[in-house]
Amino acid sequence: MNVGDLIEFKCVGAGKTDNPPYSQDGAWRTGVILGKKKIQFEAFNILYRGQVFFALAENCRLVGGV
Numbered sequence: 001m002n003v004g005d006l007i008e009f010k011c012v013g014a015g016k017t018d019n020p021p022y023s024q025d026g027a028w029r030t031g032v033i034l035g036k037k038k039i040q041f042e043a044f045n046i047l048y049r050g051q052v053f054f055a056l057a058e059n060c061r062l063v064g065g066v
Contacts, residue, residue: 001044001062005033009046009053009060017049030063 001007008028015022031048042057 001033001036001057001060003033003036006063007031007033007044007046007060008063009044009048009055011046011048011053011055011059014048014051014053017051028061033060 008030010026010028012022012025014029015025018024029048031046031053033044034047034052035045037043037045044055044057044060046053046055046060
């Protein structure tokens with residue numbers, strides 16, 4: 001996965017944008033990768049509903065199941 005890719009991801013913090021809040025916890029959400037970091041693990045900054053969230057790579061997948 002690279003910057004600009006459309007992905008599905010799971011992130012508890014993104015639940016604050018749900019209505020009602022956190023009602024879709026555990027669901028796959030769709031966003032765009034804005035940045036990529038690898039320190040001891042790989043993680044992404046993801047644009048979702050106009051906000052940026054941070055998710056571990058193992059909680060992300062490319063849209064379309066690739």
